[in-house]
Amino acid sequence: MKVVKLFLSVICLFAVTFAFAQKSGVIEKNIFNSYIKVQYWAHTESEQSYDSLEKANDNLGNLIKTYAIKYPSTITAPFKSLPAGLTVSTAADGLFRIYSWDRLTGGTMHFFANVFQYKIGDKTYALLDQPLGEGVNGPFYHKLFTLKAENKTYYLAVFLVIGSSRDHLRGLQVFSIENGKLNANTKLIKTKSGLHNFLSYEYDVPDDVDRDVDVSIHYDNVTQTIKFPLIASDGKFTTKFITYKFNGQYFEKVILAK
Template sequence: MKTFIIILTFYGCMASASVFAQTPKAVEADLLNAFKKINYWDEQKNNSGADDSLNKANEVFGKKLADYTAKYPFTISQPFDLLKKEHLDICTSSDGLFRIYSWDTWLGGSMHIFENVFQYKVGNKTMSVFHPLKWGGEVVSYWFPKVYTLKAKDKTYYLGIYGGIFSTRDAGTGIQVFTIENGRLNEDVKLIKTSTGLHSKLYYDYDFFSVVDIKYELRPTITFDAATQTIKLPLVDGKGKVTSKYITYKFTGQYFEKVKS
């Protein structure tokens, strides 16, 4: 009888834990605990074995984030304020159907290595994609601080603003087009028409020191205006300096095309 009671108690605790884990508060608490370990092991970099532990901490957090955001539909609208305070970037589309989570792994030096989880909603389900982005077969490392939404005819496009840090001086910014098609995330939507053909992104490298003295919110960067359906990106000169001039691409109903100045 005693054994039977112990078994019942064990399974009862397991069931309670399962219910508890489904609450938004519990999900964030578990993710926060895993995310803080990344920062902890980053601070221990000078200690033996810290690099391996930092790499493992990133793997654990990335998998947890992907699992939770795929399993629990409520996460796509959860604010995750505590995680944001720990510098997890979260940007969500205006229709609430697409979200990107980005973080610095601290595995790089002056070149920063970022990871991303892409979450999207299909019907009553949420899906998550956690893997390095590959453009042209090349693995890239960017973070996404903002996403815009473009509705055209019967399609919805998501325009993600991304950035990269490659050294103390070298940086880059771009805009990438995504769609959700047949229940899957399409990362290669050739919606931008340039002189070299059709592309899924616009991008420029620049000298970070050319904008370092400008307040962050005032720095020239890529923007999208939903009202005019135009993308504006700063003109960079031959030395990598970001100027006050802009290049404009307007959506014509089929593609974004450069506006003649």
Template sequence: MKALNLIAIFCFTTSVKLLAQTPQTIEADLLKSFKKIDYWDLQQSNGCDDANDSLVLANESFANKLKKYTAKCAFTINMHFNSLVKERVSIVTSADGLFRIYSWNTQLGGTMHVHKNLFQYKTSYGIRSDFSSYKEVDGESIYLKLYTVKTNYKTYYLGISMAVLWSGYTADFINAFAIENKKLNDKLKIIKTEGGLENGLSAQYDCTSLVNRNVKEVPYLSFNLKTQTIHLPLILTDGKITGKYVNYKFNGQYFEKIKS
């Protein structure tokens, strides 16, 4: 009985502390935590032996705090978090305000940048917050844009992210999401390709390759919200950047390839 009472007291105390948090105190706490990532990254660059372990712990601490606040405090989905954005935390929010992605560089990679992605979204049950489970992009790419595509029956979200795989080699991704059955579906397959329905598309650019030595401007994967068309750069099998695009237009149910 005492154990149950202690658990109840702990849960009540934790709930009260979270409810007492203001936007200002939450942002200040997150900023203080995030700055430790940069601190230990600098120590690692200076040759500190234990810096890598501390850098891992600093990332875990920031990730846990961010998840706690975004899962418990619904108003955080409307916060600008200007101080975090200034420190290069990417925060993109859907036009309807129901879905947001937080991304940051963990500084745990070398020439390959390793990012962490947290998804925050609203359901009829309230606010939810989960780390990305999509292995192709999780931990490697940073989300830079988030588009909202509405139909008569559903709302889809398209997230565009970018990965630095190594020096001179980068990749762009576009992935589809939807809030369904009070959960975020991050494996939604609404893009029709020759191989079947897919959740996303990607383009990889090796600017160090000899076949691309005359390329002056690298094209980027993009989405035109007005025409609801994905513009995917055409990269040949040998890695050559052509400057041309493969276009996928939304027909109300799927994105289908159209003639350029």
């Protein structure tokens, strides 16, 4: 009798898993097609193309937000076949995810939009973050790291802001889920001016694209350190790096011995 019950449990589990896999595939396809419409209107020249592009972006954002809330399991769905320009970053604990995409509404300046999906207990929530206004370009989140300390969990989101073909800004922003809400202003980084929720640096894109320059910001989960290149006052790269290490309370700049 126990064997039969175990067999039935396995069958039910398989059926549920298979059903979600099918649903997940449909959701991914719909999101894919929605962003394809954004790309289509971005490359179409007509009187109504700009309005259609804005509408396509709004539709995409609302679609992702709706799916994120209605189908909680999407927070860990693989979504491996989404088109270039639409990135999904997921925390290791499966409780936080960021969908980020290029709205393709600018020229050399890029405007990005994001959907933040997070889970508290059995409920899943989602927030749609659109550009704040004309000429204001937000970040493109493309990596998400998890830091656990003193029974708290922090999410370190690596981002890129593109002001022009040469003017770029990279950084790392700290998020947390507390008091039943997503906190995008978690101040965990200590600098000379006090505690902040992010680190960032601006730079000029190198003229030589083949130049062996690491322009990225990195996080090492083992040593709990943030590392990024030192940028000179003229926006050019140096050969030095800046490191911030977590000391149990916050990240603080590491002072190297002379």
